[in-house]
Amino acid sequence: MKAGFYDTDITPAMGAQVPGSYSKRFASGVRDALKARAAVFADEQNTVAMIGLDTCAISARTGKLIREAAERKTAGKIKAGSITIAASHTHSGGSLLGFHPDEMEDASPLIKKLALECSISVDPEYERLVVERASDAVFLALNNMNAVTFSVGSGQEGTVSFCRRMRMKNGRTFTHPGKGNPDIVEPACPVDPEVGVIGGWRENNTLAGCIVNFTCHGTAWQQTVISADWIAAMEQTIRAVYGRDVVVVFLNGACGDIGTVNNIDLRQGRSPEEKLNIVGTRVGAEAVKVLASSEKGDLSPIRSISQKININFRNLSPVKVKQSLEAAERLAGDESSWESDEFIWAKERLLFDYVRKHNKTREVEIQAVQIGPAVFLTSPAEYFCALGQKIKRAVRKRFPFVYVVELANDLIGYVPGEEAFGSTGGGYETRMTAYSNLEPKAGEIIADACIALAGKLHPGKVPVGPRIETPGTPWPYGNQLPEID
Numbered sequence: 001m002k003a004g005f006y007d008t009d010i011t012p013a014m015g016a017q018v019p020g021s022y023s024k025r026f027a028s029g030v031r032d033a034l035k036a037r038a039a040v041f042a043d044e045q046n047t048v049a050m051i052g053l054d055t056c057a058i059s060a061r062t063g064k065l066i067r068e069a070a071e072r073k074t075a076g077k078i079k080a081g082s083i084t085i086a087a088s089h090t091h092s093g094g095s096l097l098g099f100h101p102d103e104m105e106d107a108s109p110l111i112k113k114l115a116l117e118c119s120i121s122v123d124p125e126y127e128r129l130v131v132e133r134a135s136d137a138v139f140l141a142l143n144n145m146n147a148v149t150f151s152v153g154s155g156q157e158g159t160v161s162f163c164r165r166m167r168m169k170n171g172r173t174f175t176h177p178g179k180g181n182p183d184i185v186e187p188a189c190p191v192d193p194e195v196g197v198i199g200g201w202r203e204n205n206t207l208a209g210c211i212v213n214f215t216c217h218g219t220a221w222q223q224t225v226i227s228a229d230w231i232a233a234m235e236q237t238i239r240a241v242y243g244r245d246v247v248v249v250f251l252n253g254a255c256g257d258i259g260t261v262n263n264i265d266l267r268q269g270r271s272p273e274e275k276l277n278i279v280g281t282r283v284g285a286e287a288v289k290v291l292a293s294s295e296k297g298d299l300s301p302i303r304s305i306s307q308k309i310n311i312n313f314r315n316l317s318p319v320k321v322k323q324s325l326e327a328a329e330r331l332a333g334d335e336s337s338w339e340s341d342e343f344i345w346a347k348e349r350l351l352f353d354y355v356r357k358h359n360k361t362r363e364v365e366i367q368a369v370q371i372g373p374a375v376f377l378t379s380p381a382e383y384f385c386a387l388g389q390k391i392k393r394a395v396r397k398r399f400p401f402v403y404v405v406e407l408a409n410d411l412i413g414y415v416p417g418e419e420a421f422g423s424t425g426g427g428y429e430t431r432m433t434a435y436s437n438l439e440p441k442a443g444e445i446i447a448d449a450c451i452a453l454a455g456k457l458h459p460g461k462v463p464v465g466p467r468i469e470t471p472g473t474p475w476p477y478g479n480q481l482p483e484i485d
Helices: 060-073 109-116 124-143 230-242 272-293 318-331 341-358 385-395 442-454
Strands: 002-009 035-042 047-053 083-087 149-156 165-168 173-175 184-187 194-201 207-214 247-252 302-312 361-371 374-378 401-405
Touching: 002 124, 002 207, 002 247, 035 124, 035 247, 047 124, 047 247, 047 302, 047 361, 060 083, 060 124, 083 247, 083 374, 109 318, 109 341, 149 272, 149 401, 194 272, 194 401, 207 230, 207 272, 207 401, 230 247, 230 272, 247 401, 302 442, 318 341, 361 442, 374 385, 374 442, 385 401, 385 442
Parallel strands: 047 083, 207 247, 374 401
Antiparallel strands: 002 035, 035 047, 149 194, 165 173, 165 184, 194 207, 302 361, 361 374
């Protein structure tokens, strides 16, 4: 088996758009470089590539451009359909989020303004940079492939990620109700503390690169100063042990409702710098522990399969469209109103109505990438944690290691579980927007598709160390009866 790793710089220019808000924000500095991080794995039959992008999210359009460019640069050695591209979900990256200017050619002047001036939108120049650099990373990872041994394992880091949706005394669910709010009853969701790690080791037992899968929003930093967020500190921690040239490919888990804020903790919030370093260092340290203790060996077979399914949009009443249009027409000319709740939700409903008129359903790609006894199952959503854990529980009946990857290959917004749309649900993630708009059953549909796709694969063996040749005999000091007197 062979593997290659490489990363390239995708840091945007100053003044570029920064996602993570419904309004435009602009880059005001750089804390750390953003990267396109690529891992290529090959056995005798198949070659796959996995790319972790330090960005908030990517669209199917951008993903398609990266995949096609990578296939072209590798002369077809890596097929577009065997490439996985996942956003780290840093809220302090460059803008690949929102509408692309050429998607709005038939839109009314008002809709164009709402999409391209009043909202975060795709920066075509930055998209071209990312397509070039991400496909370069795949090409260079392929060219750097060597015979390696692999390790695979999982650790636990349960102290840095938290459910951001809370059950309240009024029977509803709020997103970020405020730290220490006395009306909080309990978290509305589980967290996933699993730190999944696959390592690729050279013949001299040095680490060439690794994949790390953990479930948490990239919102510890959340500034307009560019940063990969806590992922940068995680990488730094791993490199401090295994070398400055180690490539760390990060793939985020089902973190749609999981973040870095502990709403039931009464401690005063830490600074962004402190929080970033705490989360990244602890996740990185756990990854180091997994790398240090996992057995090394062959992780065949390598496979990638995918499926496309169609999911319905939610309904949007004509009355809400009419009300939203009235509000948008009244407020769009006043830039000071663009941050108001009234304008944001009116704008988002109108943009969703525009999307809905062009598409009857939403096409969703689900992908399964197998690395021996491990399988990565992807969703293009900001996927709720309980749904990710449902997938893990089902697929672990066959695969020893199951890693869910969100915001992969496309972007379909928040996808909660069906319960979040019920009488005790609610919160920010269930709002109707151009970003999040699928039917309440979408989460279960995606989970079932992932489980079924994994069922088409057969797990490889987990590496084991040398076995003893004969059973041991008792230690002569340790096989005596107790002495009482």
